Amino acid sequence: xxxxxxxxxxxxxxxxxxxxxxxxxxxxxxxxxxxxxxxxxxxxxxxxxxxxxxxxxxxxxxxxxxxxxxxxxxxxxxxxxxxxxxxxxxxxxxxxxxxxxxxxxxxxxxxxxxxxxxxxxxxxxxxxxxxxxxxxxxxxxxxxxxxxxxxxxxxxxxxxxxxxxxxxxxxxxxxxxxxxxxxxxxxxxxxxxxxxxxxxxxxxxxxxxxxxxxxxxxxxxxxxxxxxxxxxxxxxxxxxxxxxxxxxxxxxxxxxxxxxxxxxxxxxxxxxxxxxxxxxxxxxxxxxxxxxxxxxxxxxxxxxxxxxxxxxxxxxxxxxxxxxxxxxxxxxxxxxxxxxxxxxxxxxxxxxxxxxxxxxxxxxxxxxx
Amino acid sequence: xxxxxxxxxxxxxxxxxxxxxxxxxxxxxxxxxxxxxxxxxxxxxxxxxxxxxxxxxxxxxxxxxxxxxxxxxxxxxxxxxxxxxxxxxxxxxxxxxxxxxxxxxxxxxxxxxxxxxxxxxxxxxxxxxxxxxxxxxxxxxxxxxxxxxxxxxxxxxxxxxxxxxxxxxxxxxxxxxxxxxxxxxxxxxxxxxxxxxxxxxxxxxxxxxxxxxxxxxxxxxxxxxxxxxxxxxxxxxxxxxxxxxxxxxxxxxxxxxxxxxxxxxxxxxxxxxxxxxxxxxxxxxxxxxxxxxxxxxxxxxxxxxxxxxxxxxxxxxxxxxxxxxxxxxxxxxxxxxxxxxxxxxxxxxxxxxxxxxxxxxxxxxxxxx
Numbered sequence: 001x002x003x004x005x006x007x008x009x010x011x012x013x014x015x016x017x018x019x020x021x022x023x024x025x026x027x028x029x030x031x032x033x034x035x036x037x038x039x040x041x042x043x044x045x046x047x048x049x050x051x052x053x054x055x056x057x058x059x060x061x062x063x064x065x066x067x068x069x070x071x072x073x074x075x076x077x078x079x080x081x082x083x084x085x086x087x088x089x090x091x092x093x094x095x096x097x098x099x100x101x102x103x104x105x106x107x108x109x110x111x112x113x114x115x116x117x118x119x120x121x122x123x124x125x126x127x128x129x130x131x132x133x134x135x136x137x138x139x140x141x142x143x144x145x146x147x148x149x150x151x152x153x154x155x156x157x158x159x160x161x162x163x164x165x166x167x168x169x170x171x172x173x174x175x176x177x178x179x180x181x182x183x184x185x186x187x188x189x190x191x192x193x194x195x196x197x198x199x200x201x202x203x204x205x206x207x208x209x210x211x212x213x214x215x216x217x218x219x220x221x222x223x224x225x226x227x228x229x230x231x232x233x234x235x236x237x238x239x240x241x242x243x244x245x246x247x248x249x250x251x252x253x254x255x256x257x258x259x260x261x262x263x264x265x266x267x268x269x270x271x272x273x274x275x276x277x278x279x280x281x282x283x284x285x286x287x288x289x290x291x292x293x294x295x296x297x298x299x300x301x302x303x304x305x306x307x308x309x310x311x312x313x314x315x316x317x318x319x320x321x322x323x324x325x326x327x328x329x330x331x332x333x334x335x336x337x338x339x340x341x342x343x344x345x346x347x348x349x350x351x352x353x354x355x356x357x358x359x360x361x362x363x364x365x366x367x368x369x
Numbered sequence: 370x371x372x373x374x375x376x377x378x379x380x381x382x383x384x385x386x387x388x389x390x391x392x393x394x395x396x397x398x399x400x401x402x403x404x405x406x407x408x409x410x411x412x413x414x415x416x417x418x419x420x421x422x423x424x425x426x427x428x429x430x431x432x433x434x435x436x437x438x439x440x441x442x443x444x445x446x447x448x449x450x451x452x453x454x455x456x457x458x459x460x461x462x463x464x465x466x467x468x469x470x471x472x473x474x475x476x477x478x479x480x481x482x483x484x485x486x487x488x489x490x491x492x493x494x495x496x497x498x499x500x501x502x503x504x505x506x507x508x509x510x511x512x513x514x515x516x517x518x519x520x521x522x523x524x525x526x527x528x529x530x531x532x533x534x535x536x537x538x539x540x541x542x543x544x545x546x547x548x549x550x551x552x553x554x555x556x557x558x559x560x561x562x563x564x565x566x567x568x569x570x571x572x573x574x575x576x577x578x579x580x581x582x583x584x585x586x587x588x589x590x591x592x593x594x595x596x597x598x599x600x601x602x603x604x605x606x607x608x609x610x611x612x613x614x615x616x617x618x619x620x621x622x623x624x625x626x627x628x629x630x631x632x633x634x635x636x637x638x639x640x641x642x643x644x645x646x647x648x649x650x651x652x653x654x655x656x657x658x659x660x661x662x663x664x665x666x667x668x669x670x671x672x673x674x675x676x677x678x679x680x681x682x683x684x685x686x687x688x689x690x691x692x693x694x695x696x697x698x699x700x701x702x703x704x705x706x707x708x709x710x711x712x713x714x715x716x717x718x719x720x721x722x723x724x725x726x727x728x729x730x731x732x733x734x735x736x737x738x
Binding site: 006007008009063082084085089090111112143144145146266269270271272274280283287311328343345366 | 372373375376377378409431432434451452453454456458459477478480481484506508512513514515516543635636637638639640641643645647649650651652654655656657677679680681682684696697706708709712713714715735737738
């Protein structure tokens with residue numbers, strides 16, 4: 001495989017990528033909701049452009065610097081799904097962004113809303129003020145950030161009182177990253193968003209946007225139930241679906257045939273009868289959920305497991321009986337968590353019909369602030 | 370702390386760094402061995418220059434591209450401590466390197482030695498050939514790469530037969546990264562290196578270089594025992610000691626007062642009574658050894674633990690009874706594994722007396738190939 005390439009390097013199978021984009025766009029269309037994919041997975045304007053072409057509307061980002069990269073690349077409708085604490089320096093950057101994009105920002109406390117208002121909205125020229133919107137972050141069970149659903153109305157009122165334009169609610173059902181946890185997380189999400197939206201309505205604040213979605217749960221969201229209001233999402237924000245990874249494979253959320261990104265590694269050692277690849281944690285990332293079966297998988301050898309991972313060594317347990325690849329062989333490794341693998345690379349090599357046809361810069365690599 | 374900085378960002382306490390460099394140089398001087406620190410930890414010519422000024426001789430690197438970065442910065446004596454599988458493309462890069470540096474390369478199989486000879490030494494101009502040297506990699510108990518110590522002599526003979534200049538043996542006692550495993554790993558290392566050196570001698574190949582050392586084990590290496598030959602190392606290659614990290618802290622290999630690198634994070638959420646910082650896995654790295662007490666530590670709050678880590682959220686369990694820092698507070702986070710944290714950053718901010726006094730580029734960030 002690709003003997004001309006220096007390894008480790010990241011390969012994107014563009015046909016699989018396009019199929020993943022089309023499948024998620026179709027799911028959103030069937031549910032009649034907006035698809036606003038999370039760009040933190042690919043950090044790449046080339047992939048974002050394909051997402052919009054395939055039917056997505058707007059992008060989600062995680063940091064101000066990711067917003068800056070995508071704004072500079074011409075994407076003008078961004079949701080920064082993060083409970084920012086806005087400093088004066090960050091306020092200046094957000095005001096510069098609002099000069100060129102519509103920006104929605106997540107809020108989960110009155111204090112952070114007041115900081116956002118003080119540093120941004122009150123200092124914006126009047127004609128730009130309607131470009132800044134806020135969604136209330138709700139905890140649907142991950143217990144990371146966000147308020148309890150029933151508290152969303154009170155917070156929305158406080159945020160509005162701070163002078164900000166509340167447009168609705170959002171959550172990230174991150175507890176869907178658990179074996180047998182996908183359906184219950186999808187149910188929790190639907191319930192939490194319905195209660196949060198109702199809490200806003202009760203205070204006279206319309207929840208125009210009701211936003212959720214993670215790759216493991218997005219296909220399992222319950223349909224709208226008019227009696228409870230559950231399932232009334234207006235927007236989905238999955239990220240990982242573009243490429244897939246070993247976590248999605250092991251959760252059963254994506255099939256190996258759908259995995260579009262791999263790290264090409266070279267067999268460098270047979271020490272101790274093992275197989276050692278040069279795709280270490282500085283290429284794959286060090287993520288390993290407690291339920292993961294290893295530090296990564298091999299796309300073409302589903303029985304193999306990466307049982308040891310250091311910075312430049314992946315020690316592979318090879319399936320019994322199968323012939324072991326020779327030194328110098330190249331194998332396609334599936335990282336456990338593709339978002340962190342992409343963030344380690346400067347570029348993605350685009351493969352079609354077995355040949356490298358393009359190179360996409362990871363323009364927002366390292367964009368953490 | 371540093372309200373003017375955008376977070377997360379990496380801070381280096383230069384006084385602590387210099388103390389760490391002096392302490393390791395003194396240890397090497399006491400043992401009368403060469404200190405050839407591993408540059409993969411800092412990836413930064415500015416730190417490497419301080420290491421040499423403090424007494425180190427030469428550098429260790431993990432990849433050809435790291436060698437290229439340090440060679441371009443003027444470091445002319447490099448050990449590439451990795452079992453390279455040399456392709457034609459990599460051979461051309463190694464030959465270009467040998468035009469400007471003395472390069473020692475690790476080998477753990479006859480096939481990889483033959484590839485190295487075919488792609489590099491046989492194609493080098495005659496006057497450059499003595500710049501390429503080889504060390505035989507020995508497995509001292511980590512079971513990653515390297516041959517069993519007693520097989521080092523046979524491999525050394527095969528490598529010499531391939532036309533390469535064997536100068537000795539090396540190992541990495543990576544199994545020192547275990548609670549209560551530091552001393553036994555240091556003992557294993559001493560034993561393995563002594564046996565490997567003896568195996569070379571028996572075949573008439575002088576083991577001029579006997580190289581080992583990891584940060585957790587380096588201070589515990591047994592003294593030279595003339596009856597067994599154990600402890601006769603000539604060279605130490607620790608890497609992490611420059612900065613320290615939560616792993617060294619929890620292994621007892623470094624004290625918190627010695628930790629020179631932290632990731633500055635901002636408190637962004639108090640959701641659910643928790644403390645959430647913006648220093649997630651894209652800033653800290655996702656490393657978590659099975660024995661680690663969390664995903665990272667707080668330098669100034671030793672009772673706190675990062676109990677949940679996602680890309681831009683670090684959920685902190687705060688010690689009972691202690692007042693919880695306010696939203697917007699800045700805290701110094703100690704990554705579990707500093708090598709992977711540094712590799713996520715473009716620059717290190719250098720702090721002296723509480724002020725930022727310099728910025729060091731992480732010149733070899735992402736240099737994986």
